[in-house]
Amino acid sequence: MDFLMSGLAACGACLFTNPLEVVKTRMQLQGELRAPGTYQRHYRNVFHAFITIGKVDGPAALQKGLAPALLYQFLMNGIRLGTYGLAEAGGYLHTAEGALSCPRSAAAGALAGVMGAYLGSPIYMVKTHLQAQAASEIAVGHQYKHRIFPPQSWKVALMAAMVSGIAVVLAMTPFDVVSTRLYNQPTDAQGKGLMYRGILDALLQTARTEGFFGMYKGIGASYFRLGPHTVLSLFFWDQLRTLYNTYTK
Numbered sequence: 001m002d003f004l005m006s007g008l009a010a011c012g013a014c015l016f017t018n019p020l021e022v023v024k025t026r027m028q029l030q031g032e033l034r035a036p037g038t039y040q041r042h043y044r045n046v047f048h049a050f051i052t053i054g055k056v057d058g059p060a061a062l063q064k065g066l067a068p069a070l071l072y073q074f075l076m077n078g079i080r081l082g083t084y085g086l087a088e089a090g091g092y093l094h095t096a097e098g099a100l101s102c103p104r105s106a107a108a109g110a111l112a113g114v115m116g117a118y119l120g121s122p123i124y125m126v127k128t129h130l131q132a133q134a135a136s137e138i139a140v141g142h143q144y145k146h147r148i149f150p151p152q153s154w155k156v157a158l159m160a161a162m163v164s165g166i167a168v169v170l171a172m173t174p175f176d177v178v179s180t181r182l183y184n185q186p187t188d189a190q191g192k193g194l195m196y197r198g199i200l201d202a203l204l205q206t207a208r209t210e211g212f213f214g215m216y217k218g219i220g221a222s223y224f225r226l227g228p229h230t231v232l233s234l235f236f237w238d239q240l241r242t243l244y245n246t247y248t249k
Contacts, residue, residue: 007078029141
């Protein structure tokens, strides 16, 4: 569960931070092995880079490399945080007297970090190649011509559905937990709930008593239930729409 929770949390954050990764990659490759003043600066600063990429490559370009970025975050942070969490749960970070050991914590963190970075490095390379791809007028660094899926491939719809499944689960699980508890709470003779006054009260009570992650209980089961449903729904919708457009032309 530690692996799954930490991996999903990192994927949720990646959906919002990936545009910054695209900008960072472009700015780091700009002027590679060139003396200052000898090359054209396509990106003057972070904000200018955002505007330039969106204007020339299109707004969707700010999410380039999202698929490998999500996989990288899931593997790296899932392994890193999950391994550290297992070490902590197993008591390996504490001395015989029960005190937290700084050397053991540092060693466990370093080992978890090395494992995550080693396994995630090939995916990070692919992510970098895709995020560096740009129109010729604003291209920086070497331009790899990777294409994960051919245009109009059913795999594009499948990947998009898998990504959206993660976003849906992260957004909806707290409300799913609350709805389950509201439906399951005991009631008085008038049918009024005895534990929660409503949705907001249930959310606040859960967060105060069980912490933030209490609102994400059952997220693994939710994804394995909702994820395939979202994937199949969007996949079939895309395929049916393609067939309709093909035979009605």
